Amino acid sequence: MNCPFCGKENQVNSSTCDFCGAWIDDPALVNTPPSLQPDSASPPAETSPQAVLEPSGSTTQVEIPPEIQALPAVQKSKTGIDRWIWWLVGCSVLFCLCASCVTLTWGFYTYSTAFNFIKPATATPPPTPTPTILFMDDFSDPTSGWPVYNDDQYMDDYYNGAYRMVENDINTTSWVYPDEFDVNDVLIKVDATKNAGPDENDMGLICRYQNEDQFYAGIITSDGYYGITKMTPEDFLVIGGEYLEYSDLINQGSATNTIQFDCVGDVFTLYVNGYQLDQRTDTEYIGGTFGLIIGTYETPGTDILYDNFSAFEP
Numbered sequence: 001m002n003c004p005f006c007g008k009e010n011q012v013n014s015s016t017c018d019f020c021g022a023w024i025d026d027p028a029l030v031n032t033p034p035s036l037q038p039d040s041a042s043p044p045a046e047t048s049p050q051a052v053l054e055p056s057g058s059t060t061q062v063e064i065p066p067e068i069q070a071l072p073a074v075q076k077s078k079t080g081i082d083r084w085i086w087w088l089v090g091c092s093v094l095f096c097l098c099a100s101c102v103t104l105t106w107g108f109y110t111y112s113t114a115f116n117f118i119k120p121a122t123a124t125p126p127p128t129p130t131p132t133i134l135f136m137d138d139f140s141d142p143t144s145g146w147p148v149y150n151d152d153q154y155m156d157d158y159y160n161g162a163y164r165m166v167e168n169d170i171n172t173t174s175w176v177y178p179d180e181f182d183v184n185d186v187l188i189k190v191d192a193t194k195n196a197g198p199d200e201n202d203m204g205l206i207c208r209y210q211n212e213d214q215f216y217a218g219i220i221t222s223d224g225y226y227g228i229t230k231m232t233p234e235d236f237l238v239i240g241g242e243y244l245e246y247s248d249l250i251n252q253g254s255a256t257n258t259i260q261f262d263c264v265g266d267v268f269t270l271y272v273n274g275y276q277l278d279q280r281t282d283t284e285y286i287g288g289t290f291g292l293i294i295g296t297y298e299t300p301g302t303d304i305l306y307d308n309f310s311a312f313e314p
Helices: 080-111
Strands: 132-137 154-159 162-167 173-176 186-196 201-211 214-220 225-231 236-238 257-264 267-272 275-281 289-296 302-313
Touching: 154 173, 162 173, 162 289, 173 201, 186 201, 186 289, 201 257, 201 302, 214 257, 214 267, 214 289, 225 267, 225 275, 289 302
Parallel strands: none
Antiparallel strands: 132 302, 154 162, 162 302, 173 289, 186 257, 186 302, 201 214, 201 289, 214 225, 225 236, 257 267, 267 275
16 A cells, blocks of 8 residues: 555555654544644644645655755764763863973973072071090090199099099198190080089089189089179179089089080080089180189089090080
């Protein structure tokens, strides 16, 4: 059977056209293929002259309107997840570009001299001067330059790898120094141990020794006192006070103490065992040598061993 609409031949028992889908068993029921029937809510379209049906039994071919033939193929729309994937890809690319730019800029700024004109100026600290060794002695050599003297009043001598000083008069101070040095500024250090005698004693270091009436001393005692002193033609004075002061930082009795005395400019600083005990200023004596000192109070017999002496010029 031929379709009255498209003219195509169909099977005998077909009720609709296998090619255009129109009813072919009763053409009077419809005048357009089912796929072309207008929506019931839409106004009726004008009848094209080419779409008028010919009388039954006619073989006139009906043409499908061009606008219907030219309908584009239905496109599959993008889903929501597709849009998100592309958005994430775009953001990732943008992030990588920004990170690359920041990294390149930082590298040029840090390692290139091209950006020196915008870099802040940095102050370079002055180099720390290295002290110059003036004299060092562990007293293992009895001819290293210290005086040797023995009598009933006092003794200065090398003793079992150390240097021993003994004072047997009461309220008396005695001192020694190696080969003479004439320096203004000096950093002196020594290990001091009470060998015998009372804890009420003096032991320490001297600097800027000019004569027996002109020098400075930093002293401690075996019962825990300390002070920075000054010898004058009139008296032996504590600078900045009347008496020595007490400190728990001093090892008492026969324990060893490391004493350091810095004489720099008009500032004198006393340390014990790495801790600062005192600091005073004085401008009277400039220049002189350095050495060791001991002293007694109401009880004679101060007996001190010194070891590991060193003197540096700052």
